[in-house]
Amino acid sequence: GAVVSQHPSRVICKSGTSVKIECRSLDFQATTMFWYRQFPKQSLMLMATSNEGSKATYEQGVEKDKFLINHASLTLSTLTVTSAHPEDSSFYICSANTRWGVPYEQYFGPGTRLTVT
Amino acid sequence: AQTVTQSQPEMSVQEAETVTLSCTYDTSESNYYLFWYKQPPSRQMILVIRQEAYKQQNATENRFSVNFQKAAKSFSLKISDSQLGDTAMYFCALHHPSNQAGTALIFGKGTTLSVSS
Numbered sequence: 677g678a679v680v681s682q683h684p685s686r687v688i689c690k691s692g693t694s695v696k697i698e699c700r701s702l703d704f705q706a707t708t709m710f711w712y713r714q715f716p717k718q719s720l721m722l723m724a725t726s727n728e729g730s731k732a733t734y735e736q737g738v739e740k741d742k743f744l745i746n747h748a749s750l751t752l753s754t755l756t757v758t759s760a761h762p763e764d765s766s767f768y769i770c771s772a773n774t775r776w777g778v779p780y781e782q783y784f785g786p787g788t789r790l791t792v793t
Numbered sequence: 794a795q796t797v798t799q800s801q802p803e804m805s806v807q808e809a810e811t812v813t814l815s816c817t818y819d820t821s822e823s824n825y826y827l828f829w830y831k832q833p834p835s836r837q838m839i840l841v842i843r844q845e846a847y848k849q850q851n852a853t854e855n856r857f858s859v860n861f862q863k864a865a866k867s868f869s870l871k872i873s874d875s876q877l878g879d880t881a882m883y884f885c886a887l888h889h890p891s892n893q894a895g896t897a898l899i900f901g902k903g904t905t906l907s908v909s910s
Contacts, residue, residue: 708895714836719884719902725895767836773895780826780888782898784838 679703680772682785689760690793697755697788699770705750706772710782711743714767726753760792795820797887799901806875806908813860814870814904816885826888827861828898829870833881841883844868872906880908 679702689695699709708727712720724740726732726747734740742764744756753772757764770785796819806812818827829841844852844861851859856873872879882905886898 710895710897717882717903717905719900720838722897725897727895769836769838771838771898775895780828780843780890782888782895786835786837 678777678781678783680706680770680783680785682768682770682788684788685786686789686791688791688793691761692759694756694758695760695790697757697768697770697790699753699755699772699785701751701772701774701783704772704774704777704783706753707750707775709747709753709770709772711745711753711755712769712771714769714787716767720769723755757790760790762792765790765792795822795887795889795899797885797899797901799885799904801904802902803905803907806872806906808875808877808908808910810875811871811873812875812906814872814883814885814906816868816870816901818866818868818885818887818899820866820887820889822889824890826890827859827868828886828888829857829859829868830884830886830900831879831881832884832903833878838884842870875908877908877910879906881906 681700683698711723723738724732724734732745747753769787771782798817825846827844831839842854860869882903884903885901
């Protein structure tokens with residue numbers, strides 16, 4: 677159990693376009709979802725925390741107008757990179773936990789590799 | 794501020810040998826959890842082992858064990874009988890539970906472990 681999926685697994689888009697990444701909890705209700713960004717051989721950098729039905733809380737330095745996060749249901753959160761530029765190319769990982777489960781347990785998606793050309 | 798420090802960017806070990814990865818952390822909270830995550834080349838985050846701060850006994854999962862020194866705020870991971878499949882980036886992480894919304898993990902910078910035959 678406790679599976680998180682991400683779609684797409686990799687995406688290539690042109691500079692100036694927008695791209696949406698989906699994060700789904702397949703067999704549990706994710707009351708909180710987290711979005712991370714990871715550069716090669718570096719650690720995960722938390723971008724934002726989203727609670728179902730609430731606006732996302734962004735970390736300092738993360739542009740909320742550029743990285744739009746929506747957590748509209750208990751099984752789906754989306755990250756939209758608007759007007760993407762080559763510097764937005766990175767590996768994006770989501771994770772989720774549930775209020776009704778073990779509070780420290782986080783379930784990670786497999787990640788999405790974004791390349792902006 | 795809560796921080797997690799991994800001072801070994803890279804380590805290497807031969808198959809069947811034992812290796813220890815270091816992690817120190819800083820927190821003012823009394824209730825927290827510590828984790829080691831493994832990120833293999835697939836980049837899927839995999840939970841290796843967890844430790845509850847209130848437990849004095851060191852956690853063990855098969856070939857993986859921790860040395861939790863609460864007073865020193867140290868949390869090292871020992872991998873016994875290293876296998877080629879242990880080759881990965883290892884992240885130490887700290888979590889403070891919340892009664893409200895979920896709280897994110899605080900990650901160290903990671904240690905890249907290479908196991909050779």
